[in-house]
Amino acid sequence: MNNNNADEQFALLGLSLPPAPGPLGVYKPCLIEGKFLYLSGHGPVQDDKTLIIGRIGKDLDIEQGKLAARQVGLTMLSTIRTHVGELHKIKRVIKILGMVNCVPEFERHPYVINGCSELFAAIWGEENGVGVRSAVGFGSLPDNIPVEIEAIFELQ
Amino acid sequence: MNNNNADEQFALLGLSLPPAPGPLGVYKPCLIEGKFLYLSGHGPVQDDKTLIIGRIGKDLDIEQGKLAARQVGLTMLSTIRTHVGELHKIKRVIKILGMVNCVPEFERHPYVINGCSELFAAIWGEENGVGVRSAVGFGSLPDNIPVEIEAIFELQ
Amino acid sequence: MNNNNADEQFALLGLSLPPAPGPLGVYKPCLIEGKFLYLSGHGPVQDDKTLIIGRIGKDLDIEQGKLAARQVGLTMLSTIRTHVGELHKIKRVIKILGMVNCVPEFERHPYVINGCSELFAAIWGEENGVGVRSAVGFGSLPDNIPVEIEAIFELQ
Numbered sequence: 001m002n003n004n005n006a007d008e009q010f011a012l013l014g015l016s017l018p019p020a021p022g023p024l025g026v027y028k029p030c031l032i033e034g035k036f037l038y039l040s041g042h043g044p045v046q047d048d049k050t051l052i053i054g055r056i057g058k059d060l061d062i063e064q065g066k067l068a069a070r071q072v073g074l075t076m077l078s079t080i081r082t083h084v085g086e087l088h089k090i091k092r093v094i095k096i097l098g099m100v101n102c103v104p105e106f107e108r109h110p111y112v113i114n115g116c117s118e119l120f121a122a123i124w125g126e127e128n129g130v131g132v133r134s135a136v137g138f139g140s141l142p143d144n145i146p147v148e149i150e151a152i153f154e155l156q
Numbered sequence: 157m158n159n160n161n162a163d164e165q166f167a168l169l170g171l172s173l174p175p176a177p178g179p180l181g182v183y184k185p186c187l188i189e190g191k192f193l194y195l196s197g198h199g200p201v202q203d204d205k206t207l208i209i210g211r212i213g214k215d216l217d218i219e220q221g222k223l224a225a226r227q228v229g230l231t232m233l234s235t236i237r238t239h240v241g242e243l244h245k246i247k248r249v250i251k252i253l254g255m256v257n258c259v260p261e262f263e264r265h266p267y268v269i270n271g272c273s274e275l276f277a278a279i280w281g282e283e284n285g286v287g288v289r290s291a292v293g294f295g296s297l298p299d300n301i302p303v304e305i306e307a308i309f310e311l312q
Numbered sequence: 313m314n315n316n317n318a319d320e321q322f323a324l325l326g327l328s329l330p331p332a333p334g335p336l337g338v339y340k341p342c343l344i345e346g347k348f349l350y351l352s353g354h355g356p357v358q359d360d361k362t363l364i365i366g367r368i369g370k371d372l373d374i375e376q377g378k379l380a381a382r383q384v385g386l387t388m389l390s391t392i393r394t395h396v397g398e399l400h401k402i403k404r405v406i407k408i409l410g411m412v413n414c415v416p417e418f419e420r421h422p423y424v425i426n427g428c429s430e431l432f433a434a435i436w437g438e439e440n441g442v443g444v445r446s447a448v449g450f451g452s453l454p455d456n457i458p459v460e461i462e463a464i465f466e467l468q
Contacts, residue, residue, distance in 0.1 A: 142292070
């Protein structure tokens with residue numbers, strides 16, 4: 001898949017993007033430095049602006065966690081569209097930190113964060129849509145969201 | 157506010173900087189690569205070199221947590237001064253990771269980390285002193301400090 | 313120590329490298345961008361491909377944790393060798409995030425992560441093998457591994 005197809009691919013997937021979130025504190029949701037686009041930690045914003053809430057292994061099961069990670073990915077796409085316009089302006093994913101809010105016994109963080117990574121692979125392709133990653137369990141997340149993800153992208 | 161005012165702004169705020177901490181392990185507190193300055197995770201060092209200690213939601217309340225994050229910010233400024241001299245050599249904040257040591261029920265990590273971010277905004281201005289950020293809850297932090305923050309800055 | 317000695321130093325240490333792990337999800341273990349090499353979060357892979365498992369302070373003691381961090385370092389070296397060939401192609405360590413899976417009362421994360429950092433210092437020297445670092449406690453890690461580490465290196 002060619003990068004120039006990212007927006008076409010997005011349209012084919014029939015995805016609905018939530019509104020791009022404003023900052024919840026003193027930070028920028030998005031910052032461009034040279035050919036890199038940095039995204040702040042994003043949560044799973046829904047179309048009605050509410051957040052998906054709950055801890056995985058307690059309030060949500062693993063499949064709900066993976067869907068929440070996908071929703072985080074959609075929220076990140078919304079921020080990208082708001083700040084740089086078209087998705088094909090992203091050349092590739094460099095790095096993702098997938099933060100999972102789960103019980104201490106939870107062991108399948110990579111499966112959960114795949115919900116976001118598979119979305120990015122569908123948009124930008126398996127080569128450029130996939131970067132390095134850590135997918136790990138946190139003690140707690142803001143507003144008790146199940147997943148938060150920050151990322152660094154390379155621009156075209 | 158102009159970046160060249162950072163040191164003047166610092167003086168106007170009447171801030172007292174704690175001593176710059178040495179490494180607690182095999183790492184550098186600060187590293188420069190090209191036009192970027194990387195800071196290791198910093199804790200809340202006080203003027204007498206002791207650390208603020210305690211978990212937020214158990215030993216410390218949210219306002220004490222925010223003050224601890226501000227003290228982390230002052231400790232980071234101390235490291236910057238020690239390594240590059242004047243604060244105006246920083247062009248802008250690129251990225252901050254705000255690590256909060258709190259009970260699993262805690263939900264207001266962004267409010268806590270604002271203690272550092274508001275300090276940086278006061279020093280370098282609301283445009284250059286504010287970058288992307290994640291502010292999230294960890295399971296534990298070294299020496300049971302309430303807040304640890306790492307950062308990437310762009311140099312002039 | 314000169315960087316060009318990294319592979320010689322490696323041989324002198326008589327180290328055995330585990331097999332380089334494939335991705336456990338939708339990510340790349342290693343990505344090169346310009347003169348930087350990014351490594352995804354790595355776990356402690358052993359020579360027989362199994363992982364060291366357990367939480368520090370519950371299943372493993374602090375010395376076992378430090379050995380696990382060293383094993384993570386060896387696993388990272390294996391990935392580097394697989395992707396760029398010789399270890400001397402690394403100029404220096406820029407940044408490490410040391411993620412420790414431990415009980416909430418644990419306070420000595422830097423000591424644990426030194427297991428990896430001391431290995432890197434032995435390979436690339438105390439100046440180039442040591443970068444900035446955060447070593448902190450997570451709520452849980454994939455497969456209940458005790459340590460996961462991600463890193464950014466500068467290439468020659």
